[in-house]
Amino acid sequence: MRFRDRFGIRKNRGSTVTKLDREATDADIGALIAFARARRGVEFFVEPETFATDTTAVAVAHDGEWTRRRVGSPKVIGKVARDLGLPVYDVQIVGYPPRMRAWNARNPSRRIDPGSPGQAVAP
Numbered sequence: 001m002r003f004r005d006r007f008g009i010r011k012n013r014g015s016t017v018t019k020l021d022r023e024a025t026d027a028d029i030g031a032l033i034a035f036a037r038a039r040r041g042v043e044f045f046v047e048p049e050t051f052a053t054d055t056t057a058v059a060v061a062h063d064g065e066w067t068r069r070r071v072g073s074p075k076v077i078g079k080v081a082r083d084l085g086l087p088v089y090d091v092q093i094v095g096y097p098p099r100m101r102a103w104n105a106r107n108p109s110r111r112i113d114p115g116s117p118g119q120a121v122a123p
Contacts, residue, residue, distance in 0.1 A: 024054055024072035029080060035059045035067050036084055044081050044088040045096060046074045058091070064103025 036042040041062025049055040053070075057077040060066045071077045074090075081088035 022070070024070035024076070028069040029071065029076065031067065032057060032059050032069050032077070033080060033084065036086060039065065042086055043097070044077050044086060045091040045094070046077055046088060047091050058096070060097055060100050064097070064099035066100050066103065
């Protein structure tokens, strides 16, 4: 059985793969798409790859609810955003939206999903 790279994660990730984190999967991209389709006013914010983590994207809804997932490359989330007709921003340039911090302040108990470290909880 062949692995299908449905979203182009492997093709677009470049020559280096972070050693301390797991790689992005189709399930990660699927979770971002599901979040975006279930909420209105969603915007994507791309976070750069670091020594310890792969490239990630944060999807932020109109009310500030958010989720973060690995994407492997900015090109991957760019393609997803184009397909969904949603904006995508570089978080190093524009920063995080204030509504995201406001949502975190309003929902301290729902902020982190115990099953996925660093992931916001979807209702």
